[in-house]
Amino acid sequence: MLSSILFYSLDKAIRSYRRFAQANIDRAGIPITIDQWLVLRVILEHDDLTQLEIAERVFKDQASVARILALLTQRGLLSAVPLPHDGRRTKLRVSEAGHQILEAVQPIVLSNRHQALSGLSDTDQALLRELLDRISLNCAQPAANLLAQP
Amino acid sequence: MLSSILFYSLDKAIRSYRRFAQANIDRAGIPITIDQWLVLRVILEHDDLTQLEIAERVFKDQASVARILALLTQRGLLSAVPLPHDGRRTKLRVSEAGHQILEAVQPIVLSNRHQALSGLSDTDQALLRELLDRISLNCAQPAANLLAQP
DNA sequence: TCAAAGACTATGATATATCATACAAGTTGC
DNA sequence: GCAACTTGTATGATATATCATAGTCTTTGA
Numbered sequence: 001m002l003s004s005i006l007f008y009s010l011d012k013a014i015r016s017y018r019r020f021a022q023a024n025i026d027r028a029g030i031p032i033t034i035d036q037w038l039v040l041r042v043i044l045e046h047d048d049l050t051q052l053e054i055a056e057r058v059f060k061d062q063a064s065v066a067r068i069l070a071l072l073t074q075r076g077l078l079s080a081v082p083l084p085h086d087g088r089r090t091k092l093r094v095s096e097a098g099h100q101i102l103e104a105v106q107p108i109v110l111s112n113r114h115q116a117l118s119g120l121s122d123t124d125q126a127l128l129r130e131l132l133d134r135i136s137l138n139c140a141q142p143a144a145n146l147l148a149q150p
Numbered sequence: 151m152l153s154s155i156l157f158y159s160l161d162k163a164i165r166s167y168r169r170f171a172q173a174n175i176d177r178a179g180i181p182i183t184i185d186q187w188l189v190l191r192v193i194l195e196h197d198d199l200t201q202l203e204i205a206e207r208v209f210k211d212q213a214s215v216a217r218i219l220a221l222l223t224q225r226g227l228l229s230a231v232p233l234p235h236d237g238r239r240t241k242l243r244v245s246e247a248g249h250q251i252l253e254a255v256q257p258i259v260l261s262n263r264h265q266a267l268s269g270l271s272d273t274d275q276a277l278l279r280e281l282l283d284r285i286s287l288n289c290a291q292p293a294a295n296l297l298a299q300p
Numbered sequence: 301t302c303a304a305a306g307a308c309t310a311t312g313a314t315a316t317a318t319c320a321t322a323c324a325a326g327t328t329g330c
Numbered sequence: 331g332c333a334a335c336t337t338g339t340a341t342g343a344t345a346t347a348t349c350a351t352a353g354t355c356t357t358t359g360a
Contacts, residue, residue, distance in 0.1 A: 139170035
């Protein structure tokens with residue numbers, strides 16, 4: 001049975017949460033996706049990252065980030081100023097409109113997390129995080145080679 | 151810090167696992183995606199589901215399933231025979247080629263899970279599942295209404 | 301200083317996610 | 331037996347995921 005597989009529960013949990021969270025953001029009439037929000041947050045915390053560095057922080061690849069940045073810029077939530085010392089890059093800055101959206105979303109984000117974690121004690125949450133991080137770590141290792149080359 | 155958020159760890163874990171698992175399948179030269187595999191598996195277990203019922207089992211929506219089914223059919227891994235008693239539907243059947251791919255992937259799937267869960271005891275795994283299922287359950291509830299209507 | 305190597309971004313191709321909607325076919329109520 | 335409703339599938343539009351690659355710019359090394 002598929003439902004007996006742990007990764008099935010893992011997939012279900014994150015999909016349920018993302019749908020739930022996005023639905024609440026949509027319901028509040030705030031025009032942003034969770035992925036766009038996450039990228040904005042990263043830029044807010046560090047304003048001198050390359051697309052690859054942003055990608056690593058949000059677990060996406062560089063191409064996905066490039067497209068999200070293009071969208072955010074196009075929507076006026078982000079501005080990109082060329083960096084003088086490197087002609088390839090730009091300095092990304094969250095615009096005023098971007099800040100406003102981040103502020104508007106913040107209480108919804110907190111409420112979403114609170115509801116999603118209701119019934120989990122602090123101990124539960126700490127343990128959950130530990131187990132999840134262990135899985136991430138395991139998957140970052142090079143794969144065991146089923147078809148090992150001589 | 152984003153990294154202190156539990157859902158960040160959750161997102162990271164499932165993305166790490168999916169990349170890891172897909173890379174191992176690709177490396178073995180088996181031409182199937184994890185999502186396609188999952189849908190095939192569901193059809194194998196129950197051969198009389200509507201697209202919506204399949205979607206519920208794999209946590210996708212009907213539109214996504216429709217497109218995955220079209221692809222699987224186009225690639226010859228699935229056949230669709232019209233059902234006599236309902237002109238809208240078809241009976242889905244995993245083809246011989248589909249069975250072969252499922253068999254070829256199976257050892258890789260098992261190895262992936264084993265590696266990803268290494269270091270987690272049975273107790274850990276049971277607890278992890280419990281916590282994840284609780285989150286899914288919490289997110290299935292209608293949202294708390296921040297802007298409650300009188 | 302110049303050529304090779306490396307870093308950074310953009311984009312084409314394909315797959316999936318989601319909403320909305322169109323269309324077809326079945327069911328129900330009267 | 332027909333209209334209204336419901337169910338099932340397909341698809342357009344937009345966003346994200348991923349790989350591969352092209353194009354630009356920087357750094358390195360002799």
